[in-house]
Amino acid sequence: MDKNRLSKTLSVALNIQITKEAHASQIYLSYASWAASQGFGGIANFLFRHAQEERNHMMKILEYILKRCGDAHITAIPAPPENPATIHSCFEKVFEHEVDNTKSVYKLVKMSFEEEDWATWNFMQWFVKEQVEEETLAINLIDKLKMAGGEKASSYALYSFDRDLEKASDKSISAQDVTTENP
Numbered sequence: 406m407d408k409n410r411l412s413k414t415l416s417v418a419l420n421i422q423i424t425k426e427a428h429a430s431q432i433y434l435s436y437a438s439w440a441a442s443q444g445f446g447g448i449a450n451f452l453f454r455h456a457q458e459e460r461n462h463m464m465k466i467l468e469y470i471l472k473r474c475g476d477a478h479i480t481a482i483p484a485p486p487e488n489p490a491t492i493h494s495c496f497e498k499v500f501e502h503e504v505d506n507t508k509s510v511y512k513l514v515k516m517s518f519e520e521e522d523w524a525t526w527n528f529m530q531w532f533v534k535e536q537v538e539e540e541t542l543a544i545n546l547i548d549k550l551k552m553a554g555g556e557k558a559s560s561y562a563l564y565s566f567d568r569d570l571e572k573a574s575d576k577s578i579s580a581q582d583v584t585t586e587n588p
């Protein structure tokens with residue numbers, strides 16, 4: 406008896422999402438390293454923590470596929486894009502990546518709805534909510550940077566922004582503590 410509870414189509418799409426979350430993690434890691442090299446320790450710390458969150462998202466999907474007795478395939482991760490030129494463009498790019506990921510999440514929601522795979526549809530609702538939070542976070546940071554002068558922000562304004570992010574709460578937990586309920 407075949408125990409696999411995922412259709413071939415959904416299985417492929419979920420595996421693509423695993424790579425997408427891993428790619429998002431690499432992007433945050435790359436931007437964090439860039440920010441650290443520019444002397445922005447608070448921004449770097451924020452981005453490093455977010456890299457870990459994206460990895461946790463990847464783990465959550467992997468765990469779900471295995472739970473449904475589906476086929477999980479770990480593939481190569483595309484290289485992250487070029488470094489941003491400024492802190493402002495760094496967060497604009499972060500927002501663009503998040504919107505792109507949201508589109509991919511919506512595609513999975515639509516596919517699971519059309520297949521009437523309610524388990525996967527329900528599972529994906531967590532990601533829908535998470536994307537709203539992540540987009541909102543990026544928008545709020547871009548708004549703050551705009552107030553600080555955007556591309557023309559002074560060194561002092563960027564210093565304050567960096568210090569604020571240093572104090573931002575740490576949502577991320579270590580990978581070994583990740584479960585489906587606590588990603």
Ligand code: FEO
Nearest residue numbers: 426459462506539
């Ligand atoms: Fe896992 Fe930022 O999406």
